[in-house]
Amino acid sequence: xxxxxxxxxxxxxxxxxxxxxxxxxxxxxxxxxxxxxxxxxxxxxxxxxxxxxxxxxxxxxxxxxxxxxxxxxxxxxxxxxxxxxxxxxxxxxxxxxxxxxxxxxxxxxxx
Amino acid sequence: xxxxxxxxxxxxxxxxxxxxxxxxxxxxxxxxxxxxxxxxxxxxxxxxxxxxxxxxxxxxxxxxxxxxxxxxxxxxxxxxxxxxxxxxxxxxxxxxxxxxxxxxxxxxxxxxxx
Numbered sequence: 001x002x003x004x005x006x007x008x009x010x011x012x013x014x015x016x017x018x019x020x021x022x023x024x025x026x027x028x029x030x031x032x033x034x035x036x037x038x039x040x041x042x043x044x045x046x047x048x049x050x051x052x053x054x055x056x057x058x059x060x061x062x063x064x065x066x067x068x069x070x071x072x073x074x075x076x077x078x079x080x081x082x083x084x085x086x087x088x089x090x091x092x093x094x095x096x097x098x099x100x101x102x103x104x105x106x107x108x109x110x111x
Numbered sequence: 112x113x114x115x116x117x118x119x120x121x122x123x124x125x126x127x128x129x130x131x132x133x134x135x136x137x138x139x140x141x142x143x144x145x146x147x148x149x150x151x152x153x154x155x156x157x158x159x160x161x162x163x164x165x166x167x168x169x170x171x172x173x174x175x176x177x178x179x180x181x182x183x184x185x186x187x188x189x190x191x192x193x194x195x196x197x198x199x200x201x202x203x204x205x206x207x208x209x210x211x212x213x214x215x216x217x218x219x220x221x222x223x224x225x
Contacts, residue, residue, distance in 0.1 A: 009151070034213065043115075044154075044201065046213040086153060097142060097205060098169070099214060103153040 002027040004089050006102035013077050013109055021072040021105050023061075023087030032090035033063055033070040034099070039083045047072075047085070057081070077109045113137050117202050117217035124192045124224050132187040132220050134202030141207035143185035144169075144214065145177060147198040154201060160185055161207065192224045 003026045013019055025031060033050040048056045050063040050070060061072045070087060087102040115136045124130060134143065141162050146154040146169075156169030160179040174196060176188045185204075189196060199221050203214040 004153075006153075043218045044203075044216040049213065097207070097212060098144075098156060098159065099154075100170075101146075101153040101155075103151055 002089055002091060002100050004087050004100050004102035006085075006087055006105050008105045009103070010106045010108065013107070015079055015109055015111050016076050019072075019074040019077045019081065019107065019109075021085050021087075021107065023070045023072065023102060025068050025070065025087075025089050027068075027089055027091070029091065031063070031065075031068075032092070033061070034088040034090060035059070035061055035070075035072050036086045036088055036101075037083050038086070044086070077107075079109050079111070082107055082109045115202055115204055115215050115217035117200075117220050119220060120218065121221045122223070124189075124222065126192060126194060126224060128192050129188070129190050130192065130222075131189075132200055132202075132222075134185045134187070134204075134217060135183055136185075136202075136204040136215070137183065138204060138215065139182070140204035140215070141182075142205045142214075143179065144203045144205075145175070145185065145187045146201045146203065147171065147196075148201060148219070149198050157187065157200075194224045196222065197224045198222060 005024045035047040037047040038044045059074045086104045088099045118133045144159040145157040158177040163182040166177045202217045205214045
């Protein structure tokens, strides 16, 4: 069965410090990985997806199939990055497309 | 731009009562999903639908029923509420074709069962 692991419940960093939110997955098929973010009092929204290979709000994530990881990184944290971050594994079964979420990591950026 | 709208936003029930949560999307998405979010457990899929008139079980379907009579609406029902169903419920929708299609979420419904 598929699984997504986010080992840190809380990550606290200073403004301007580098950020790395860890995500590991287990899945026998071809993985599709996503990062979703939930800012305070806002709905959960897509931050980025591995296939896009893009940088959103300064965040990047590289899929490492050898280590089965999809860590989220940002070189310099900003206060507005404080939020709950969820890593998610997408599975297409042919008749449906489903997401398995990790338990989330709360990022706290302090001055 | 409404996107995905959930009603109600908050509700308190007594054990044994029933209720229905409504999810509506205006993006003409085929797929719709219901999740529950509990502390330390992330989001877990309850039921989902790949189109009007179809539903399927997710990871934690027990105690819930769903219906998708119209493409834009996905209803989640609790027939006999239990304290273990106290949670925040999220609805989401997505297009059906292609890989890596993101899901669009509603604001959530906070449900407390006493």
